[in-house]
Amino acid sequence: MSGVTSAVLGFPRIGPNREIKKAVESYWAFKTSAEDLQTVAKEVKQKRWESIKGKGVDSIPAGDFTFYDHVLDHSIMFNAIPERYTKNGLSQLDVAFAMGRGRQQLDQGIDLQACEMKKWFDSNYHFVVPEISPNTQFKLNRNQPLEEYQEAKSYGITTRPVFLGPVSYLVLSKAARDAPSGYKPLSALDSLLPVYVEALKQLKDAGVENVQIDEPILVQDIGETLSAEYTKAYKQLAEVAPKITFTTYFGRIGKSVDFVKELPVHALHIDLDRAPDQLDDVVAAVKSTKLVLELGVVSGRNIWKTDLAAAKKVAEKAINELGADRVVVATSSSLLHTPVTLTSETRLTPEQTAWLSFALEKCEEVASLAQAIGGSESDYFKQNTKDIAARRDFERTSDSAVRDRLAAVTPEMLSRKSPFPQRREAQKTHLDLPKFPTTTIGSFPQTKEIRAARAKFNKNELSKEDYEKAMENEVEQVVRFQEKVGLDLLVHGEPERNDMVQYFGEQLNGFIFTQLGWVQSYGSRYVRPPIIVSDVSRSQPMTVRWSQYAQSVTKKPMKGMLTGPVTILNWSFPRADVSREVQSKQLSLALRDEVVDLQNAGIYAIQVDEPAIREGLPLRKVDWDNYLTWAVDSFRLATSGVEDSTQVHSHFCYSDFADIFPSIQRLDADVISIEASKSDLKLLETFRNHGYSNEIGPGVYDIHSPRVPGEQEIKDRIAAMVEVLPKDLLWVNPDCGLKTRGWKETEESLQNLVQAARWARETYA
Ligand code: GLN
Numbered sequence: 192m193s194g195v196t197s198a199v200l201g202f203p204r205i206g207p208n209r210e211i212k213k214a215v216e217s218y219w220a221f222k223t224s225a226e227d228l229q230t231v232a233k234e235v236k237q238k239r240w241e242s243i244k245g246k247g248v249d250s251i252p253a254g255d256f257t258f259y260d261h262v263l264d265h266s267i268m269f270n271a272i273p274e275r276y277t278k279n280g281l282s283q284l285d286v287a288f289a290m291g292r293g294r295q296q297l298d299q300g301i302d303l304q305a306c307e308m309k310k311w312f313d314s315n316y317h318f319v320v321p322e323i324s325p326n327t328q329f330k331l332n333r334n335q336p337l338e339e340y341q342e343a344k345s346y347g348i349t350t351r352p353v354f355l356g357p358v359s360y361l362v363l364s365k366a367a368r369d370a371p372s373g374y375k376p377l378s379a380l381d382s383l384l385p386v387y388v389e390a391l392k393q394l395k396d397a398g399v400e401n402v403q404i405d406e407p408i409l410v411q412d413i414g415e416t417l418s419a420e421y422t423k424a425y426k427q428l429a430e431v432a433p434k435i436t437f438t439t440y441f442g443r444i445g446k447s448v449d450f451v452k453e454l455p456v457h458a459l460h461i462d463l464d465r466a467p468d469q470l471d472d473v474v475a476a477v478k479s480t481k482l483v484l485e486l487g488v489v490s491g492r493n494i495w496k497t498d499l500a501a502a503k504k505v506a507e508k509a510i511n512e513l514g515a516d517r518v519v520v521a522t523s524s525s526l527l528h529t530p531v532t533l534t535s536e537t538r539l540t541p542e543q544t545a546w547l548s549f550a551l552e553k554c555e556e557v558a559s560l561a562q563a564i565g566g567s568e569s570d571y572f573k574q575n576t577k578d579i580a581a582r583r584d585f586e587r588t589s590d591s592a593v594r595d596r597l598a599a600v601t602p603e604m605l606s607r608k609s610p611f612p613q614r615r616e617a618q619k620t621h622l623d624l625p626k627f628p629t630t631t632i633g634s635f636p637q638t639k640e641i642r643a644a645r646a647k648f649n650k651n652e653l654s655k656e657d658y659e660k661a662m663e664n665e666v667e668q669v670v671r672f673q674e675k676v677g678l679d680l681l682v683h684g685e686p687e688r689n690d691m692v693q694y695f696g697e698q699l700n701g702f703i704f705t706q707l708g709w710v711q712s713y714g715s716r717y718v719r720p721p722i723i724v725s726d727v728s729r730s731q732p733m734t735v736r737w738s739q740y741a742q743s744v745t746k747k748p749m750k751g752m753l754t755g756p757v758t759i760l761n762w763s764f765p766r767a768d769v770s771r772e773v774q775s776k777q778l779s780l781a782l783r784d785e786v787v788d789l790q791n792a793g794i795y796a797i798q799v800d801e802p803a804i805r806e807g808l809p810l811r812k813v814d815w816d817n818y819l820t821w822a823v824d825s826f827r828l829a830t831s832g833v834e835d836s837t838q839v840h841s842h843f844c845y846s847d848f849a850d851i852f853p854s855i856q857r858l859d860a861d862v863i864s865i866e867a868s869k870s871d872l873k874l875l876e877t878f879r880n881h882g883y884s885n886e887i888g889p890g891v892y893d894i895h896s897p898r899v900p901g902e903q904e905i906k907d908r909i910a911a912m913v914e915v916l917p918k919d920l921l922w923v924n925p926d927c928g929l930k931t932r933g934w935k936e937t938e939e940s941l942q943n944l945v946q947a948a949r950w951a952r953e954t955y956a
């Protein structure tokens with residue numbers, strides 16, 4: 192069989208050693224210049240092109256590099272820049288950073304808030320939401336894909352530049368402040384298209400042969416309503432552009448394929464990692480056309496080695512129908528969601544290393560796959576077959592006790608002993624809290640000292656005993672602080688936690704960790720997701736000693752603090768051999784034991800955080816119910832083992848919960864806290880529409896800024912909540928944990944919060 196070519200849709204831009212983070216943060220701190228920053232970027236870009244090329248990939252991306260966010264870069268390119276950012280004479284680079292993260296230089300009269308950020312589809316990557324209005328004056332400020340194409344060319348590397356497509360760009364945008372109410376950014380398509388036309392024409396004039404245009408919005412239901420927009424847009428673009436590879440990813444293209452196959456583009460990319468079942472339908476749909484089909488068989492979202500023999504079969508199936516000249520093998524999406532390279536990891540066992548594949552290894556996979564289809568199986572390909580078989584063996588021999596326990600879960604285990612009103616009575620006597628009780632979400636400022644102690648402990652420069660003493664000391668201070676401020680339900684402050692997911696992963700069986708497996712979350716913030724490799728279980732209590740210690744130094748009630756099963760799952764790289772549901776429920780069983788142990792240790796309020804429950808929501812609405820059912824069941828399984836008198840809390844933040852609010856109710860937590868101070872109106876509307884029958888603390892203090900909310904402001908927020916929710920059910924708390932805040936502003940803010948709660952008790956007595 193004759194060969195096919197290989198393509199990579201995008202690559203991490205952070206650098207193998209987080210070079211970009213370091214360079215960007217040093218620039219922000221005014222320690223280095225813009226030229227210094229560009230110098231670092233230039234090297235990182237050169238290395239990534241050379242290493243992708245070195246792996247033998249045919250289509251190498253360009254234009255996907257960014258200092259902050261690629262969607263933001265498109266807004267800069269197209270001049271979709273809200274006026275408030277252009278008034279201070281900032282450079283183009285600084286305008287981008289100001290939009291991404293805000294900029295405050297009060298001495299120069301600059302006080303710019305950041306633009307809104309949103310999660311990129313169902314990933315933990317955040318993009319900066321473009322703001323569009325009828326006044327947006329689109330023009331081509333720069334042509335970044337062309338610039339990078341030429342940059343790569345100077346190293347002798349031919350690339351396939353990448354754009355985010357015009358329809359997806361506008362659907363992901365929001366109406367700017369100056370837009371009339373009800374304005375839809377997509378209505379700006381006609382004025383945006385000429386800019387794309389110009390940019391693509393420039394590419395063609397420069398000799399670019401292939402361009403990749405991403406239209407991920409097509410994997411969502413809304414895509415199906417956009418046939419007219421797509422048809423219009425791509426007719427214009429195709430006239431001037433190089434050959435267009437039109438890409439979809441993160442899900443299935445569904446019915447949209449019927450109009451997409453008629454677009455005047457060269458190739459269509461589909462995601463066969465997330466949606467392998469769509470192959471037959473898409474092949475059937477495009478068969479009678481001339482379209483090349485690009486098969487996204489190497490996952491851009493997970494870190495498991497691709498089963499290349501299986502991927503080869505998939506490709507051969509397509510080739511049988513379409514011919515080899517109409518098939519390309521590729522990554523399923525950009526690789527930006529995976530760490531740069533496995534070769535940096537020195538602590539994984541050889542067995543573990545053989546299971547995994549990070550971005551650079553994925554490039555090699557795509558290239559070897561293409562070669563193997565052409566008839567020459569490289570050593571890499573042969574080794575892959577062995578590694579996959581070894582991994583399968585390992586999976587089969589994973590923990591049968593955990594699987595048996597999960598199989599034995601009964602429906603009763605998903606429900607508390609009594610309904611909420613009865614539990615509430617039992618809890619009243621147990622906890623003795625006032626009306627409008629005050630509490631915090633868990634963490635208190637993680638100071639330099641705390642981090643330094645942990646770093647020393649990890650390097651064996653501090654004994655376990657001394658480290659734990661230091662943390663106990665910190666816990667005690669946090670307790671005293673809360674007593675002084677006058678909070679009602681206290682927390683221990685989480686000083687011992689590096690991260691709310693990693694901390695639990697490290698203590699559970701079934702997880703492994705990387706040293707340098709960083710993945711960009713937003714801007715210069717990178718995370719290192721744990722990897723779930725086998726059945727999950729708990730060997731011993733994980734948090735009890737800390738909560739118990741905290742309770743021992745105060746007479747006030749203490750709230751235990753756990754991360755929920757769905758959040759642990761969504762912020763880890765999950766296994767690929769069992770469903771997310773199974774992994775989530777295994778986590779639930781481990782947490783269920785922890786919850787019961789906390790109660791038995793005298794902790795009668797226990798919070799199980801689920802801030803990531805919304806982002807795991809499937810991209811297609813028909814799949815929502817299934818997800819929400821097991822996600823809610825997971826929470827209930829984790830929390831239902833306790834007595835009525837134990838108060839179960841949960842916490843949600845930084846997502847729009849309106850559309851899943853009925854599921855939040857179904858969690859049946861006794862108390863939830865939910866971020867609200869940033870999105871006041873929306874949330875009030877949700878409460879008004881859905882009501883809420885258990886206790887609830889809508890956040891009254893935005894913890895994302897050092898700003899101290901005034902007492903009156905907090906009172907106003909409480910008053911607004913009293914309008915829509917029963918006053919007996921209301922709690923007063925911040926939006927989220929205080930980990931990133933300083934002590935001074937925390938103290939002032941919480942004092943105001945406590946005063947406002949006292950006022951509420953009198954006012955609404
Ligand atoms: N308990 C966690 C904290 O306070 C919750 C963090 C979160 O919601 N992201 O830090």
Ligand code: ZN
Nearest residue numbers: 802844927928
């Ligand atoms: Zn939160």
